[in-house]
Amino acid sequence: xxxxxxxxxxxxxxxxxxxxxxxxxxxxxxxxxxxxxxxxxxxxxxxxxxxxxxxxxxxxxxxxxxxxxxxxxxxxxxxxxxxxxxxxxxxxxxxxxxxxxxxxxxxxxxxxxxxxxxxxxxxxxxxxxxxxxxxxxxxxxxxxxxxxxxxxxxxxxxxxxxxxxxxxxxxxxxxxxxxxxxxxxxxxxxxxxxxxxxxxxxxxxxxxxxxxxxxxxxxxxxxxxxxxxxxxxxxxxxxxxxxxxxxxxxxxxxx
Numbered sequence: 001x002x003x004x005x006x007x008x009x010x011x012x013x014x015x016x017x018x019x020x021x022x023x024x025x026x027x028x029x030x031x032x033x034x035x036x037x038x039x040x041x042x043x044x045x046x047x048x049x050x051x052x053x054x055x056x057x058x059x060x061x062x063x064x065x066x067x068x069x070x071x072x073x074x075x076x077x078x079x080x081x082x083x084x085x086x087x088x089x090x091x092x093x094x095x096x097x098x099x100x101x102x103x104x105x106x107x108x109x110x111x112x113x114x115x116x117x118x119x120x121x122x123x124x125x126x127x128x129x130x131x132x133x134x135x136x137x138x139x140x141x142x143x144x145x146x147x148x149x150x151x152x153x154x155x156x157x158x159x160x161x162x163x164x165x166x167x168x169x170x171x172x173x174x175x176x177x178x179x180x181x182x183x184x185x186x187x188x189x190x191x192x193x194x195x196x197x198x199x200x201x202x203x204x205x206x207x208x209x210x211x212x213x214x215x216x217x218x219x220x221x222x223x224x225x226x227x228x229x230x231x232x233x234x235x236x237x238x239x240x241x242x243x244x245x246x247x248x249x250x251x252x253x254x255x
Contacts, residue, residue: 001026002047002158002190007056009042016042017053018214027188029181029204031195034211035236041162043211044194048080048160049073060158078106081151081189083161083180087143089135095146096122096131102154121149125179141172145179152183159184161193165200173197177204198237201225210236 002024009017016039024030032040045051047058049065058065060076068076081102089098099118103109109117122130125145135143144164151159161180165173181204184191195201201208205222210233218230225237 001061002192003057003059004047005057005059007043007046007053007058009039009046009051009053016214017046019056020211020214020216021056022209022216022219024190024192025207026190027185028206029184029191029193030207030209031193031201031205032209032211033195033201033236034217037213038211039214040194040211044160044162044192047192048082049077078102078154079157081154081156081159083144083147083151083159083164085163085166087135087140087147089143089146089150091135093135094131095127095133095135095138098135098146099150099153102150106154117153118149121153122146124152124183125149140167141175144168144172144176148176148179148183152187152189155187156189159189159191161191161195163194163196165195165197170199173199174203180204201237 004023005021007017007020008015020043032043034040042051046053060079063072063076065073065076089095090101093101096115096118099121100114103114103117107114119131122128125148127142127145127149130138130142130146135146138146159180164176164180168176177200180191180193183189193200202222205225208220208222208225209216210218212232218228218233220228225233228234
């Protein structure tokens with residue numbers, strides 16, 4: 001579990017995060033959503049320890065990040081997996097070498113042990129024969145699966161995903177969503193996803209935090225979001241006619 005209490009973050013005179021408090025549960029897909037400028041990217045970077053913050057706290061399974069020693073912070077970072085928006089694979093490395101990179105950084109495993117682990121996670125993301133390919137030879141969906149394999153290769157307790165479906169077609173996006181949810185459940189990871197994709201919200205949003213102007217405007221699940229009367233949420237989520245129809249059908253079926 002990740003617990004956030006009264007988090008504030010500013011850049012100069014710009015107050016970006018304004019007292020956010022929430023929890024992200026273990027074994028669930030936790031989504032952060034909101035319009036551009038709502039603070040969700042800054043929030044994610046604070047969770048990752050990339051940004052300091054002026055007030056509040058972030059605790060990872062009871063360990064408050066700001067109170068950890070340098071060595072303890074390094075150990076915590078070894079327990080974090082990250083899927084970047086653009087996959088962020090190293091062009092000069094093979095897919096297998098990309099996947100093994102966190103093992104080289106954070107473990108003392110032998111080369112054969114790292115190769116075995118990379119082989120295991122590549123099979124887990126349905127890429128059993130991609131080891132020797134270069135990232136440039138892989139499609140966008142394949143690159144995203146490689147990024148997920150790299151993120152879980154070190155058996156992380158926490159998995160962060162920044163717009164994992166960015167640039168993907170709808171069918172591939174569903175594949176990636178399902179894969180993230182399966183891995184989260186299978187390994188009981190605390191997964192936090194920064195997303196603008198409403199399909200993801202409706203498919204895998206076990207916990208949803210909606211930010212507006214740096215505040216936590218609403219939180220709930222993919223089921224409760226259908227029933228909320230919060231105007232900011234409904235105007236954001238149901239801006240398209242398709243989702244308006246989906247919501248209407250859901251409410252009619254669950255009266």
